[in-house]
Amino acid sequence: MSSQHFIPPMVMFRIKHNYGMIEEDLYRSGQPNELNFPFLEKLGLKTVVWLASEEPNQRFLDFIDDQEIQFHNLGVISSVSTWDPITEEVVLEAFEHILNPHNYPMIIMCNLGRHRTGTIVGCLRKLQKWNLTSIFEEYRRYAGPKVRVLNEQFIELFDTDLVRVPVNRPKWL
Amino acid sequence: MLPPLIPPFRYAIVEDEVYRGAYPKKRNYRFLKRLKLKTMLSLTPDPPVPELLEFCQSQNIRNIRLEVSKVKDNVPLSYSSAIQSVQIIIDPSNLPIFIHCLDGANVTGLVVTCLRKLQMWSIPSCMSEFLRYLRGGVISSEESEFIEKFTGEIEIPSTIPHWLWGGRVTSNKHPRLKLKFLDPRVVEQSEQKKDGKNIEVDNKDDYRERVNGIIFNF
16 A cells, blocks of 8 residues: 555454454453444444443443443342352353343453453353363453452352253354 | 363454364364364464374365464564465355464464454554463564564455455455455445435544544554
8 A cells, every 4th residue: 555644444443452252243341442332333232241340331331222232230239249259140140141142242241351251251161061271261361360260160160050051042052 | 971172272263263272182173073164274383293184184174284483582474474374264265264373372363463453453452362362461572563564465355254344345445454356346336326425424434533543543
């Protein structure tokens, strides 16, 4: 391309830190800001599963409203302290949404996209029958130096028999 | 009960039908079988071990190997291999594809970064994904230079996957990369169809683009 000044023909996407693809049409990330909205818009999301104990910021709520996205806030029914792993109750309720393909494309979010989201994804991998080391490897990749052993323990002890898998389930399972 | 499924080390899904990871071992074959791969891209210093080639053959997977250098202190991937790799990945006839190097970190990561650049991800967004797969959490200055200086030229096939520009070519220009269209007809001639209203909308987009550009460059 020539060196002359030009206006980029398309939007440059700024992707939320800790954004990732879990499976086809199933994504994860931390709380997005308005710079990430053009990218999120392209995902054509139908559902947001929210796990942080705080409410998302107003701009993101407006975005959700604007895009007519279903919003499930599971953060409110979470643990006593923010340091504790999320409860089994939250994971099972999240799975009610995650295992329903009608809700896709879907994104799972918490504040930083590390711990609560990572724990849910860990349980999901367990349901997919991944071996534990690989599950933790993925969890740590997103948690970085902030790995929480209690979250790993939660994943290890999580009983996948408690999950009700519907007949019409996503194809990755 | 069946034994657990063991994905390759550093396994992840990059896009629909594009997967990445470290060198597949025998214990990973059962997992890989389920991906119904059509292509395996091996970015390795030596040819794949016979065991892996046999696996590919038995599963009807086409193994493409691009040689990368062994030297670890510099960037082991050349621009020409990076371009070739990206071209293989964006050709829908090669999907599903598994991309691997030795450890699934640097070489595979650089290829994915080049792909992200083509997908219009901003440089910091590319870097933060690249970083997630590295040991030690440090991007070397050579690697970040490699990423920033990567400009193509990338040949765009006549059909592209849905995850690249929404599956449609609406412009023949890319802000950071040189593109070559194997079939020039894929570029949708939106320019010619403009009526007054569209131009107005486009100007608004340009405005947003410039604002974003300022924020980004800042």
